[in-house]
Amino acid sequence: xxxxxxxxxxxxxxxxxxxxxxxxxxxxxxxxxxxxxxxxxxxxxxxxxxxxxxxxxxxxxxxxxxxxxxxxxxxxxxxxxxxxxxxxxxxxxxxxxxxxxxxxxxxxxxxxxxxxxxxxxxxxxxxxxxxxxxxxxxxxxxxxxxxxxxxxxxxxxxxxxxxxxxxxxxxxxxxxxxxxxxxxxxxxxxxxxxxxxxxxxxxxxxxxxxxxxxxxxxxxxxxxxxxxxxxxxxxxxxxxxxxxxxxxxxxxxxxxxxxxxxxxxxxxxxxxxxxxxxxxxxxxxxxxxxxxxxxxxxxxxxxxxxxxxxxxxxx
Amino acid sequence: xxxxxxxxxxxxxxxxxxxxxxxxxxxxxxxxxxxxxxxxxxxxxxxxxxxxxxxxxxxxxxxxxxxxxxxxxxxxxxxxxxxxxxxxxxxxxxxxxxxxxxxxxxxxxxxxxxxxxxxxxxxxxxxxxxxxxxxxxxxxxxxxxxxxxxxxxxxxxxxxxxxxxxxxxxxxxxxxxxxxxxxxxxxxxxxxxxxxxxxxxxxxxxxxxxxxxxxxxxxx
Numbered sequence: 001x002x003x004x005x006x007x008x009x010x011x012x013x014x015x016x017x018x019x020x021x022x023x024x025x026x027x028x029x030x031x032x033x034x035x036x037x038x039x040x041x042x043x044x045x046x047x048x049x050x051x052x053x054x055x056x057x058x059x060x061x062x063x064x065x066x067x068x069x070x071x072x073x074x075x076x077x078x079x080x081x082x083x084x085x086x087x088x089x090x091x092x093x094x095x096x097x098x099x100x101x102x103x104x105x106x107x108x109x110x111x112x113x114x115x116x117x118x119x120x121x122x123x124x125x126x127x128x129x130x131x132x133x134x135x136x137x138x139x140x141x142x143x144x145x146x147x148x149x150x151x152x153x154x155x156x157x158x159x160x161x162x163x164x165x166x167x168x169x170x171x172x173x174x175x176x177x178x179x180x181x182x183x184x185x186x187x188x189x190x191x192x193x194x195x196x197x198x199x200x201x202x203x204x205x206x207x208x209x210x211x212x213x214x215x216x217x218x219x220x221x222x223x224x225x226x227x228x229x230x231x232x233x234x235x236x237x238x239x240x241x242x243x244x245x246x247x248x249x250x251x252x253x254x255x256x257x258x259x260x261x262x263x264x265x266x267x268x269x270x271x272x273x274x275x276x277x278x279x280x281x282x283x284x285x286x287x288x289x290x291x292x293x294x295x296x297x298x299x300x301x302x303x304x305x306x307x308x309x310x311x312x313x314x315x
Numbered sequence: 316x317x318x319x320x321x322x323x324x325x326x327x328x329x330x331x332x333x334x335x336x337x338x339x340x341x342x343x344x345x346x347x348x349x350x351x352x353x354x355x356x357x358x359x360x361x362x363x364x365x366x367x368x369x370x371x372x373x374x375x376x377x378x379x380x381x382x383x384x385x386x387x388x389x390x391x392x393x394x395x396x397x398x399x400x401x402x403x404x405x406x407x408x409x410x411x412x413x414x415x416x417x418x419x420x421x422x423x424x425x426x427x428x429x430x431x432x433x434x435x436x437x438x439x440x441x442x443x444x445x446x447x448x449x450x451x452x453x454x455x456x457x458x459x460x461x462x463x464x465x466x467x468x469x470x471x472x473x474x475x476x477x478x479x480x481x482x483x484x485x486x487x488x489x490x491x492x493x494x495x496x497x498x499x500x501x502x503x504x505x506x507x508x509x510x511x512x513x514x515x516x517x518x519x520x521x522x523x524x525x526x527x528x529x530x531x532x533x534x535x
Contacts, residue, residue: 013342216502
């Protein structure tokens, strides 16, 4: 009987190994090729921009680009743990921390657009035309007065968009902790951008959103943009290769090459045009030429990184 | 619907990958859970009740918790980081195996307990040794044990926590049905998500039908 159990176990194990190998193989011969692992914020991935960029990159170099998409919070966390080679995020405060703590090589701004404040068509709090911080303050005041009528739905997930929301409360002279616990009008969704938009639409509430996700969902929503292109709503995307000094196993060379594609003519043109053929207008603006506007000074300004940047950092 | 009917290559690829990973996890988990369940059922020792209690508690282990745990193990900064298993299909198999071993072990014990002592007694009275008696009970319990394996397979195929956190939902590499559904939903493509969901349910149905048929034909 022991023999039989052993036989069955051995068979099951062989089956398991075969399946695992086959699953790995089905990744188009992964394993032989070099791998570049990127963790990215959802907006770049969900719009499909990054997939386009990957195709170009994979044609240029013999490499498999593997993209893991999540909020800026988790994307940075992957970088801190050395699980990815490059991060593409949009939260300048945490980006600077990431580099100061030694995890990141350098910050390159490559694209931007604007956050928008969206809400129900009838705009019950009357924020249309205001500046963003003023609008946020008005939503809060109106929300506390009539919580059934005016609501704000927050991402509440430590994403880049959530971080910007906190900055806006601060700019309005309010304390975020007090705001979030001040009543039923403030809805802490704890979800990604898409689900948060759907929730805001169901609740007839306001929310802060990036333009690209809003355009993707527009058809399913009873929401309209109320505040757009306000300079306090600037949304800058930056690329940071993970530093080989702290994480020797990262593929820094490839990460640098990918950054250099993003900031090249080809990359910047793609960013500036992306979305025109699907929704009729570009979803992002190229960082090239607008560095002063978006607050990316000197070497952060859409410039190629030096080929030797990695070995220099590792040494 | 069109995507299913026309067998869109991307959809087929994702479906095949889902199946391979779930089968691999279930196969490994079976080699752990069935002997472990047998050991626990046929031996009496101090603390046995406590272990069974723990196993039963682990039935309801949330998949994201297992995902987080395995992520911390396999991450470059974790104890097993050197193997580079994070964001690979191999890592997903490790995570799903950990996820389904408790429920398969528990159900194996339940399957064996379902065989009355009479079977053992009559086997022994017919001159069977203890080993032969254990074998007889396992043979008698095969249908219920098959159900344990199937349930494990179903959980591995349908879970999203481990697949997302360990696999990372990488296109063409670790994207499976459940993570693709999560992604397409967040992209706003509800129809595509529904199509994938239908495939997932259909697979479960087909596997169940097949197993019923096999059991009916050859085993009883």
